[in-house]
Amino acid sequence: MSVVKIENLLFRWSAQSRACLDIPALEVRAGEHIFLYGPSGSGKSTLLGLLGGVLVPEQGTLALLDHQLTAMSSAARDRLRADHIGFLFQQFNLIPYLSVLDNVLLSCRFSSRRRERAIASGNTLHEEAQRLLDHLDIAAELQHRPVTQLSVGQQQRVAAARALIGRPEIVIADEPTSALDAERQTAFLDLLSRECITAGATLLFVSHDRRLSAGFDREIALPAINRALTEKEAA
Amino acid sequence: MKYLLALAARSAWNRKLTLGLTLMSIALSVALLLGVERVRQDAQESFAQSVSGTDLVVGARTSPVQLMLYAVFHIGEATNNIHWKTYQDLAAQPAVAWSIPISLGDSHHGFPVLGTTPDYFEHFHYGEAQPLAFTQGQPFAGLFDAVLGAEAAEHLGYKLGDRITLSHGMGDIGLAEHADKPFTVVGILARTGTPVDRTVHVSLEAIEAIHLDWQGGAKIPGITIPAEYAGKFNLTPREVTAVLVGLKSRAAVFRMQRYVNDYSMEPLLAVLPGVALDQLWQVVGVAERALLAVSGMVVAVGLCGLIAVILASLNERRRELAILRSVGARPRDVFLLLSAEGLFITLCGTLLGMILLTASSAMLAPFIQSHYGLLIEPKFISADELGLLGIVMGVSLLASLAPGYGAYRLSLADGLTPRI
Numbered sequence A: 001m002s003v004v005k006i007e008n009l010l011f012r013w014s015a016q017s018r019a020c021l022d023i024p025a026l027e028v029r030a031g032e033h034i035f036l037y038g039p040s041g042s043g044k045s046t047l048l049g050l051l052g053g054v055l056v057p058e059q060g061t062l063a064l065l066d067h068q069l070t071a072m073s074s075a076a077r078d079r080l081r082a083d084h085i086g087f088l089f090q091q092f093n094l095i096p097y098l099s100v101l102d103n104v105l106l107s108c109r110f111s112s113r114r115r116e117r118a119i120a121s122g123n124t125l126h127e128e129a130q131r132l133l134d135h136l137d138i139a140a141e142l143q144h145r146p147v148t149q150l151s152v153g154q155q156q157r158v159a160a161a162r163a164l165i166g167r168p169e170i171v172i173a174d175e176p177t178s179a180l181d182a183e184r185q186t187a188f189l190d191l192l193s194r195e196c197i198t199a200g201a202t203l204l205f206v207s208h209d210r211r212l213s214a215g216f217d218r219e220i221a222l223p224a225i226n227r228a229l230t231e232k233e234a235a
Numbered sequence B: 001m002k003y004l005l006a007l008a009a010r011s012a013w014n015r016k017l018t019l020g021l022t023l024m025s026i027a028l029s030v031a032l033l034l035g036v037e038r039v040r041q042d043a044q045e046s047f048a049q050s051v052s053g054t055d056l057v058v059g060a061r062t063s064p065v066q067l068m069l070y071a072v073f074h075i076g077e078a079t080n081n082i083h084w085k086t087y088q089d090l091a092a093q094p095a096v097a098w099s100i101p102i103s104l105g106d107s108h109h110g111f112p113v114l115g116t117t118p119d120y121f122e123h124f125h126y127g128e129a130q131p132l133a134f135t136q137g138q139p140f141a142g143l144f145d146a147v148l149g150a151e152a153a154e155h156l157g158y159k160l161g162d163r164i165t166l167s168h169g170m171g172d173i174g175l176a177e178h179a180d181k182p183f184t185v186v187g188i189l190a191r192t193g194t195p196v197d198r199t200v201h202v203s204l205e206a207i208e209a210i211h212l213d214w215q216g217g218a219k220i221p222g223i224t225i226p227a228e229y230a231g232k233f234n235l236t237p238r239e240v241t242a243v244l245v246g247l248k249s250r251a252a253v254f255r256m257q258r259y260v261n262d263y264s265m266e267p268l269l270a271v272l273p274g275v276a277l278d279q280l281w282q283v284v285g286v287a288e289r290a291l292l293a294v295s296g297m298v299v300a301v302g303l304c305g306l307i308a309v310i311l312a313s314l315n316e317r318r319r320e321l322a323i324l325r326s327v328g329a330r331p332r333d334v335f336l337l338l339s340a341e342g343l344f345i346t347l348c349g350t351l352l353g354m355i356l357l358t359a360s361s362a363m364l365a366p367f368i369q370s371h372y373g374l375l376i377e378p379k380f381i382s383a384d385e386l387g388l389l390g391i392v393m394g395v396s397l398l399a400s401l402a403p404g405y406g407a408y409r410l411s412l413a414d415g416l417t418p419r420i
């Protein structure tokens, strides 16, 4: 089964502007750990927005876990995202007025599927969140602090727990390590891919820093598959 | 849905200082609005109850409002009086159960003096058909006896047995005194919250007696009739200012009114006090309505402040909205989250305002009762006030849609990666 399948996808931000993404084909298979890279402005985040069903392509097809996103209503796409994708961003991933635990559990609030899968192991929701936080090296005493008092690295690990809880099929990380120092970057990456393997999730990791690509199953250079960029250079 | 509301509450709590201040401003403005409305209601009610049980007020022909002003409120002066003979004619009509002649024109330290008969204390009713009550003393019996309204007595510090002199004409300064014929305070009335409180009551004969040696508003030079001889003169009044009439049956009121208005001996006017009071309120009520409009505007300002605060927070919350979107929140969830905040704050503000008002009116009620004669009933909320609050909530609901819509647009444009 392919987790992501793109054919002849075309996207622009507005009708007047030039194409931002023009991708003839892209396929990601279940369980793969993909490293997607490209320079700043090459459309990485835009592509993730399309995969999340928040943006809609102008042309082409875009399938996620065999669901045709282009044929779905926006509410159905929101639902699909809630049920099957865990997102992780560059920084400020946490909601400041929620506790660590509530931030982790946020994924389960908007998806009953994630909630059911989280308690399938026999744990309660809280126990499951705690288990993930333990795995991600967030000590128990940190869990009761306001999230604003956590370091950036700790915040990213809490966000990772939120992305992983309820075992979504896909974990999408948009430069989650760029605010960390080199040593912590690799540590975080190791932790994330290990947890994705445990959860059986496909990992789509986005970065503009190719040095991080070690350990991934496959590297995809966005400029190589995005015709919009090659045209721009040609022009 | 339930979680979204909980989330909205948590988020609001996180900004409790700014939102708390706006909540406070809404609470105060709502308390002001309700307070003004309540005072307005009570004032109108007590105004409408200045006289009750009287079926007709009769005076020389003038406008109904004018007649009410001097006959009931003792404000201004009658241009013409009614002849005593006319009064006797009216009083003798078969439909008439009782009639109280009143005579105005003199004053005591700015308080109007009312000449009347002892019937006044029996038949004059106010409020919901409440009779006048004495806190001290009794109705006047002797020629130079006076009965004081509660406010007049309190303001001037009089007690039973005190001697007072009347001044010729209305007003406070530069009036000629009826100094040669002092009166004795024999009774003090209980507070009514009506013009009675400000009135000095004496007998019609006394009014006649103090004017024996007067003519055309001035003392006749060279003639002085001492008080002790006044009783020897014929003190039947020649004129009265107005008559309060009670009928045997209310059904006769229009027939009697027509009789008075068509009276052939002199031009008269009979008004139904309820109707005339309503007309009068249309005039004086303008100020109260303006006050209500101003306090309505204060509430609008409070709501604008609230919406401004929420809209201002929107930019700081783009990150938060994007996170919620990423975990599956729909754009309409975001809309609800932001709209709920405004509505929630207004709801709390309104409740707090009601509590503030109830508490403060409970504390101030005795003061207002004793100083203004206004009885503030310790009610929590009336149907009219509920209507006002309904409008407040409706407007706040509409206003709250603005930040909701802003957030909705923002989260659609930002997607998952807001540019800040």
Ligand SMILES: Nc1ncnc2c1ncn2[C@@H]1O[C@H](COP(=O)(O)OP(=O)(O)OP(=O)(O)O)[C@@H](O)[C@H]1O
Pocket: A013, A020, A038, A039, A040, A041, A042, A043, A044, A045, A046, A047, A208, B413, B414
């Ligand atoms: N909300 C938006 N509205 C209009 N244009 C946008 C928007 N977001 C991105 N773009 C444009 O789309 C192009 C791709 O942006 P995108 O954020 O996807 O790049 P990126 O590869 O993620 O870059 P970075 O590594 O800096 O995050 C850019 O030219 C950008 O200006």
Ligand SMILES: [Mg+2]
Pocket: A044, A045, A046, A174, B417
């Ligand atoms: Mg990006």
